[in-house]
Amino acid sequence: MRNSSSKRQAERAQAVALVISLAWMVLAQIGCVMFWEAGFLTRQASLLHWLVVGVLPPAMALWTTETDRTAQR
Secondary structure (H helix, E strand, O other): OHHHHHHHHHHHHHHHHHHHHHHHHHHHHHHHHHHHHHOOOOHHHHHHHHHHHHHHHHHHHHHHHHHHHHHHO
16 A cells, blocks of 8 residues: 555656656747847757757656666566
C-alpha cells in the first residue's frame, strides 16, 4: 500500500515537472522570438539561446527523473 502511494506521488511529480518544462520551453521560445524581432539577437543567436536556455535544462531534468525512475525498478 505504501509503495503504491509513493509510486503515485512520483508519477504526479513527474507530470508536474513535464508541465512546468513545457511551459518554460514555450516562454523561452516566445522570449527569443521577441528579442529577435526587436533586433537584440540574430536569428542564429535566438535559436541557440532557445536551445540552450529553453530546451536543454528541461530535457536534462526530465531525463534525470526518468533515469531515477528506471533505477528504482
